Amino acid sequence: MESLLGIPVGLALSTAAGLRVFVPLLLTGLAARFGYLTLTPSMTWIGSDAALLAFATATVLEVSAYYVPWLDNVLDAVATPAAITAGVITTAAVTPELPPLVRWTLAIVAGGGAAGVVQVGTALLRLKSSTLTAGVGNPVVATAELVGSLVLSGLGLLAPLLAAAVVVLVLVVWTRRLARLVRERSRVTPVSG
Numbered sequence: 001m002e003s004l005l006g007i008p009v010g011l012a013l014s015t016a017a018g019l020r021v022f023v024p025l026l027l028t029g030l031a032a033r034f035g036y037l038t039l040t041p042s043m044t045w046i047g048s049d050a051a052l053l054a055f056a057t058a059t060v061l062e063v064s065a066y067y068v069p070w071l072d073n074v075l076d077a078v079a080t081p082a083a084i085t086a087g088v089i090t091t092a093a094v095t096p097e098l099p100p101l102v103r104w105t106l107a108i109v110a111g112g113g114a115a116g117v118v119q120v121g122t123a124l125l126r127l128k129s130s131t132l133t134a135g136v137g138n139p140v141v142a143t144a145e146l147v148g149s150l151v152l153s154g155l156g157l158l159a160p161l162l163a164a165a166v167v168v169l170v171l172v173v174w175t176r177r178l179a180r181l182v183r184e185r186s187r188v189t190p191v192s193g
Helices: 002-019 022-033 041-047 049-065 069-093 100-133 138-158 160-188
Strands: none
Touching (some): 022 041, 022 138, 041 069, 049 069, 069 100, 069 138, 138 160
């Protein structure tokens, strides 16, 4: 059973990476450093001094940049592949008991997928906020994303099964909203033949 607890931890951290790329990496590194979390042997670098310093610096820069209305939309283009990568890394890092093939398959499909779905959803939400409020509402979106990433990362580390339930709920809601948005856009956009 203990070997399976890494799965909900990884899913929660990867979903949180879809909200803020570096927050879950920083918290994972800190949890490993303080002995609270066992990392996959090839991922112990996440808890190193250099990695923690890099993650802390990147977290401050990322959080700050999302409060600049024009820059936040530009960052979303870069953040999508970065979030997917962070989702893969965090899931692979916290599942040391799984065989490598299972770990990496889960990390790529579930970890990267969860981070990607959430990141795309938040990018579309920010774009909508930019359109409707001329960027004035974007700091509210940025704050909600930061709080969500912190809460989901913390929940994943402290209460993995509860975090897994929250992740499933978040992914279902985001997937439905994205599907609805795609359907609405396909009705509005004329098809050229």
